[in-house]
């Protein structure tokens with residue numbers, strides 16, 4: 001594993017908490033019958049929605065304040081807004097998440113649900129059923145192949161998160177078929193969409209590729225899609241304000257029906273038809 005003195009203090013504290021949770025006793029292995037993530041992305045594409053994983057993220061080390069709304073209500077509005085899948089934080093101490101929240105959300109919706117947590121030990125996989133689990137290459141280090149196998153044995157689909165080409169290579173060597181490139185540097189907690197653009201060209205074609213973090217506008221969505229993203233993972237920009245409208249604005253980024261100039265952070269002029277399409 002990498003030298004953790006390089007990590008932001010908040011991230012070191014998150015990892016220490018994750019290791020404590022790994023030590024908690026669990027009874028038995030979960031056996032998941034997962035909802036197919038790739039199929040959910042294909043369904044979105046087929047009806048003109050950008051495949052989007054919307055994240056229920058009550059708070060985070062880089063967010064001000066905590067959103068107190070019922071996570072199930074938020075999740076339902078994300079699906080109503082067109083999200084192809086959901087991500088639910090289960091990390092309790094720094095992101096306001098819980099495994100109970102994930103269970104409730106997964107019961108309430110029929111899209112695939114990603115468990116967003118800092119998994120570092122096999123026992124943590126048994127804390128709750130989800131359709132997809134996240135493994136962060138940087139944090140699992142040499143254990144990646146074993147954890148990937150352990151997750152698949154239980155029926156989970158696995159999203160392996162990378163931040164640079166070296167981690168990408170490790171993910172591909174381990175046999176990852178769904179890879180996320182995190183635009184947020186976990187050492188500094190700074191976001192740079194150029195991260196995805198620099199890593200994406202090296203990702204094999206048969207991998208399902210997800211752009212994660214820092215995507216805030218339809219312009220950002222188009223930029224990540226142009227760089228090769230099959231799908232996007234968005235938290236903060238959706239959690240801030242009207243969750244359903246925020247989701248809809250991003251999933252329609254390629255539909256040509258957004259208000260000219262609305263939310264476009266890239267300064268481009270949108271000359272396409274701005275007529276509202278009925279839903």
Ligand SMILES: O=P(O)(O)OC[C@@H](O)[C@@H](O)c1c[nH]c2ccccc12
Pocket residue numbers: 055057116117136161182212213214215233234235236237
């Ligand atoms: O809120 P954002 O910038 O849209 O980011 C969402 C998601 O990518 C981010 O929450 C995330 C990516 N990888 C993680 C690992 C752990 C916790 C959180 C994350």
